Amino acid sequence: MRAVPGHILGTLERAGRGVVVLAVDGLSARAAAETWTAAETVVLTSTFPSTSATAWMTAVTGAAVHGHLVVGAVYRSPAEDVLVDVITGDPLAAAPRPLDTLRALPTVFEAAASRARVVVAGRELDTLTGPWVTALLRGAERGPKPDPQALDAEAGDPASLAAAVGRDVGRALAAHRDDRPLLLWIYVNLDLHLHRHGYDTRALDALRALERHALGWVERGWTVLAHSDHGHVRCVRDTALEEAWARVDTPELCALPAGGAGRVRWLYPREERRAEAADRLRDALGDHALVVDAEELPSLGLMDLTPAVRERLGGVVAVATSPRFPLPVPGFAYEHGGRTEDETAVPLATWG
Structure with a gap:
């Protein structure tokens, strides 16, 4: 690309x-x-x-991603600590503008x-x-x-x-x-x-x-x-997996709602509960996702982590490994990410 x-x-x-x-x-x-x-x-x-x-x-x-900093479709704007839909430019909570989303x-x-x-x-x-x-x-x-x-x-x-x-x-x-x-x-x-x-x-x-x-x-x-x-790729909706995701993506465990892009999603866990969030999400999704700490992405050849990328990306990342992976917008017959x-x-x- x-x-x-x-x-x-x-x-x-x-x-x-x-x-x-x-x-x-x-x-x-x-x-x-x-x-x-x-x-x-x-x-x-x-x-x-x-x-x-x-x-x-x-x-x-x-x-590359670490150059322009567009890490996905929905991710954290670090200066305001809110999630942003980067394509529309709209924050998913009240926030001042301009938002710190990318590097032009x-x-x-x-x-x-x-x-x-x-x-x-x-x-x-x-x-x-x-x-x-x-x-x-x-x-x-x-x-x-x-x-x-x-x-x-x-x-x-x-x-x-x-x-x-x-x-x-x-x-x-x-x-x-x-x-x-x-x-x-x-x-x-x-x-x-x-x-x-x-x-x-x-x-x-x-x-x-x-x-x-x-x-x-x-x-x-x-x-x-x-x-x-x-x-x-073809997707199959599984409401049980959607509910399993929702049980981990909670304010108690996470500082912000999940971000991501289709068949790749991430949590923003509270730092002291980061390992717990990863374990719980791994158990919830089973064989339907590869769940890793974001720090593992470079060793998998997926993304270079710089301080600016880390500020935007969630700490726990789930990558789809099955058509039943729970999507952020349920109902699409085909998805990507x-x-x-x-x-x-x-x-x-x-x-x-």
């Missing part, structure tokens, strides 16, 4: 008119291999956790600005405010905010989504003057459908439609790249 900015910049150097980047949320390398048959594709490894907030930030900055780093958009016009069609991202999206899209020209109702309808219907992305790219390319190259980055929210239905026929047909669009843009002199942030191949192997595809 850290190689993405360099690949985009290198492709931009060699491209004729410019580069279109399809940033497809939720696409696994396996699904891309099945549908993008005309592309030259390499497989990248997502971040840990394999979640959008973390992976997109790495993909645009080239930095130079992006691929800033690096490309000296050699190209840089435009982001953020779609759902353009409806967000807050530090995360500001840091993510730093250095890019952004258009007017889209209609949220239209976005919701398109995200719920993969065929409509592919058609809308084709229209949005077509308009941006038609509006561009060829006095300098263009880097156009567009967000493709396939993730909502995938959470509900997985890689069904509708999702795969939409991916094939995106490839047809890409080949059409190549015929007109553009180079097209596409990559993802994470994949998805963990370290299985289908969650972490993502495509980087090139046409042209």
